[in-house]
Amino acid sequence: MTNISVGIIGSGSMAEHRHAPEYAAHHQVGEIVFYDRNQDRAERLANKFKGRSVHRIEDLFNDPCIHLISDCSSNETHMFNTIEALNKGKHVLCEKPMANTIEEAKAMVEASKKTGKRLFIAHNQRFVRAHQRAKDIVDSGSLGKVLSFKTTFSHRGPEHWGTTKSNATWFFKKERSYSGVIGDMGIHKMDLLRYILSDEMEEVSAFGGAIHKQDENHEPIEVYDHVTSILRTKRGVLGDASFSWTNYGKEENSMTLYLEKGAIHIGREECPLIVEEYSGDNVRYDLESQKNSGVIDHVIHCLTHNVSSIISGEEGLESLKVVAAMKESAESRSICTIQ
Ligand SMILES: NC(=O)c1ccc[n+]([C@@H]2O[C@H](COP(=O)([O-])OP(=O)(O)OC[C@H]3O[C@@H](n4cnc5c(N)ncnc54)[C@H](O)[C@@H]3O)[C@@H](O)[C@H]2O)c1
Structure with missing residues (x-):
């Protein structure tokens, strides 16, 4: 083809x-x-x-x-x-x-x-250069095992992005967006963590709320606009993750991985990828800016060369399981296991 x-x-x-x-x-x-x-x-x-x-x-x-x-x-x-x-x-x-x-x-x-x-x-997010380079570094084992992580993704909300630029946006409706900010922003980082760590999330504990957004009737929205969570992976990596539509300042889209011999900082304002080696060196990767998301190029390549994909339906399903458990945890106020 x-x-x-x-x-x-x-x-x-x-x-x-x-x-x-x-x-x-x-x-x-x-x-x-x-x-x-x-x-x-x-x-x-x-x-x-x-x-x-x-x-x-x-x-x-x-x-x-x-x-x-x-x-x-x-x-x-x-x-x-x-x-x-x-x-x-x-x-x-x-x-x-x-x-x-x-x-x-x-x-x-x-x-x-x-x-x-x-x-x-x-x-x-799997195709962002800084993320791919971070994965290469983790996979190489040069910094030892990943011990913990922290990640955040927040901006001022989808009513500023989607076609409906008002509080009537479908992103705020439970029957349409379903999990609000968790499925909109959280799934990006949960998927990215699964990819970079080559590990699966096992347990999650989350708090969520409609802390600020209102719908077109001035009622709090039906889905969470902010969630904060703690996760444990199958290999025992611990981390915290927060996602928000109520950051009215500069968008935050970052992750730090703490390993045995260093830390990997992704998405800092001064540089997209900094590797802090605990032995003393800081390596800054001034990666070329990206012109596109990489998704379409990847899909067309997979189809024309008949090769496997890193963004298959199966991968999407595993990432969705994490956000489903995050939602359940926040709603039930309990620790949830990811099946
Ligand atoms: N990958 C990313 O970074 C990213 C970023 C934003 C949104 N998204 C996702 O992309 C999707 C679209 O988001 P968006 O921001 O473009 O929303 P949008 O509201 O701007 O656009 C959605 C469009 O779909 C149309 N639509 C809805 N239901 C339809 C149906 N049954 N048949 C035909 N058309 C229908 C609407 O009329 C609208 O024009 C969502 O699933 C969203 O979560 C992904």
Whole structure:
């Protein structure tokens, strides 16, 4: 497969700022076909990216020329869209969180196995250069074992990012975003930790709340806008992680790993990656800035070379299990085991 035509479901912010430009820039991608239940949005992106728009979702699913579907719709529709697309013989790149519940995510992975079509989840943090370099350093063993971590990801909220720039955004609705900031921000770092540590989370204890955001009726939102948690991995690494939509200052997107012989600082303002060797040296990695997320390049490479993916449906499912347990822990005020 050398020329891949793509259908995009949901023509909102992710489609406009990540998927469509990265497909349009890729030499092995053919036509891009846009669908949104709000037809104006699909038409606008079709014009902007010199693609085509369709009026019905079936026109994507039933088009034999389309090989790959990107699902950039809101979370509650990922399962339906993905399973339908896989059953119609398309490969799928689904945005994170891949689904709202573990059962939905398992059904998606099953559908991929049954149909033999590939399922990718857009866990873009795995492709950030500083993250990949940090993983190389951990894997090399030069700093010894990882002992603990701390990570945070926070900004002023999705009502400033998504297409609906108001407190009526679907991100604030339980039946649509389901786990609020946990599934929106937390899953990025939980997935990244699983990737860098090559380890699985085993236990989590979390506090969450709708501490500041209000919906369009001036009521506290139905999902958490802030969560703070403590985690233990299967190998006994301990760490703390907090995620927030209520950081009205500069976005924070960082992680520190403490190892036996040094610490790895990722995402500090002064440098994307600093390795602090306890023997005395600080190594700064001034990595080239990245022009794209790397997700689309990876997916197209996997499809055209028929190679395995680091962002498979199975990986997305394991990361979703962590955020599901984090949500359960915060809601039940108890320590939860990740199954
Ligand atoms: N990977 C990342 O870093 C990242 C960042 C932000 C959002 N996301 C994810 O991307 C997805 C989209 O987020 P967004 O910020 O673009 O939201 P958005 O609200 O800007 O866009 C979503 C679009 O999907 C459309 N839509 C919703 N349900 C639909 C359906 N059933 N059929 C057709 N169209 C439908 C809406 O009309 C809207 O235009 C979400 O799952 C979100 O969690 C990922």
